[in-house]
Amino acid sequence: MLDILHYDLLDFVTSYGVRIPSLRVTYQLFGKPLGTAPVVVVNHAFTGNSQVAGENGWWAEAIGAAKVINTDTYTVVAFNIPGNGFHAREEDMITNYQHWAAVDVARLFNIALKEHLGLNSVFALVGCSLGGGIAWEMAALAPDYFQQLVIVAADWKATDWIIGNCLLQEQILKNSTHPLHDARLHAMLCYRTPQSLKMKFERTTHLPTQLYNVESWLLHHGEKLNKRFSLSAYKLMNQLVKTIDISKDRGSFAEAVAPITAHITIVSTDSDLYFVPQENRDTVAELREMGKPVDYYEIHSIHGHDAFLIEHKQLEQFLKKIF
Numbered sequence: 415m416l417d418i419l420h421y422d423l424l425d426f427v428t429s430y431g432v433r434i435p436s437l438r439v440t441y442q443l444f445g446k447p448l449g450t451a452p453v454v455v456v457n458h459a460f461t462g463n464s465q466v467a468g469e470n471g472w473w474a475e476a477i478g479a480a481k482v483i484n485t486d487t488y489t490v491v492a493f494n495i496p497g498n499g500f501h502a503r504e505e506d507m508i509t510n511y512q513h514w515a516a517v518d519v520a521r522l523f524n525i526a527l528k529e530h531l532g533l534n535s536v537f538a539l540v541g542c543s544l545g546g547g548i549a550w551e552m553a554a555l556a557p558d559y560f561q562q563l564v565i566v567a568a569d570w571k572a573t574d575w576i577i578g579n580c581l582l583q584e585q586i587l588k589n590s591t592h593p594l595h596d597a598r599l600h601a602m603l604c605y606r607t608p609q610s611l612k613m614k615f616e617r618t619t620h621l622p623t624q625l626y627n628v629e630s631w632l633l634h635h636g637e638k639l640n641k642r643f644s645l646s647a648y649k650l651m652n653q654l655v656k657t658i659d660i661s662k663d664r665g666s667f668a669e670a671v672a673p674i675t676a677h678i679t680i681v682s683t684d685s686d687l688y689f690v691p692q693e694n695r696d697t698v699a700e701l702r703e704m705g706k707p708v709d710y711y712e713i714h715s716i717h718g719h720d721a722f723l724i725e726h727k728q729l730e731q732f733l734k735k736i737f
């Protein structure tokens with residue numbers, strides 16, 4: 415039985431000016447009891463959740479006893495993006511996804527850390543993919559609150575490429591008769607690479623069905639997500655990815671990032687076709703020009719965006735410099 419904790423907020427107003435009368439933020443704690451050790455906050459990706467460690471933990475290779483984010487040393491806090499449906503009540507689902515932006519989730523998480531958990535500062539904030547975008551937004555909102563900001567397979571903004579793909583996802587979600595299933599097929603192609611699929615399938619076929627194995631694999635992922643995720647959650651996550659932008663209402667990236675005191679670490683994957691590495695190389699160059707403390711690492715992999723869930727050994731080498 416998972417120990418899912420929660421914090422209820424009243425009268426939250428999103429950046430679109432919409433008042434949400436009551437909202438539940440759920441989270442899990444791992445490792446040392448709160449108040450006895452430095453805190454590491456870990457933000458999940460698109461279809462992830464607060465189960466970051468332990469059995470079925472989506473980053474169990476990185477977080478746990480004697481892992482690089484060692485739960486014998488740290489308290490790990492992992493939130494669920496509200497509306498992701500993970501162990502949620504029906505009333506906690508968010509159906510009006512267009513009222514939300516990534517910055518709203520960031521504000522909620524910061525409120526939960528400060529007001530609910532009573533933390534005066536946080537040692538490290540780590541975010542993967544969408545969770546990395548939310549981590550950028552959290553740091554921009556609370557620029558001297560986090561000592562280490564660790565961005566993995568993400569960006570501080572949704573690029574035109576991401577926004578275009580989000581539109582395609584939205585259209586599939588609206589128009590398909592199997593919306594979640596079909597949206598996942600396209601998403602999986604964004605998360606992998608031609609080389610990764612070639613290595614895995616080599617154009618082989620599955621004889622009884624006559625399908626190419628790449629087709630069976632994509633359809634399997636569609637079915638799998640259909641069973642474990644909800645349509646309203648998927649629509650919300652798609653909207654959140656599209657709205658990542660710490661420069662919004664702040665003038666520019668430089669102005670948004672100027673007050674951030676955290677040491678920044680950015681990890682990209684050289685073959686990521688979704689949050690492409692060149693964007694992060696440019697971000698790092700700009701941060702260095704500003705004199706910001708920043709480290710940059712690239713995972714070498716053929717697997718593309720999903721390499722942050724696959725290339726554990728390389729990630730460990732980078733993360734161990736922080737943890």
Ligand SMILES: N[C@@H](CCO)C(=O)O
Pocket residue numbers: 459460461462542543544605720723
């Ligand atoms: N495989 C990841 C990719 C998005 O970062 C997910 O489904 O959440």
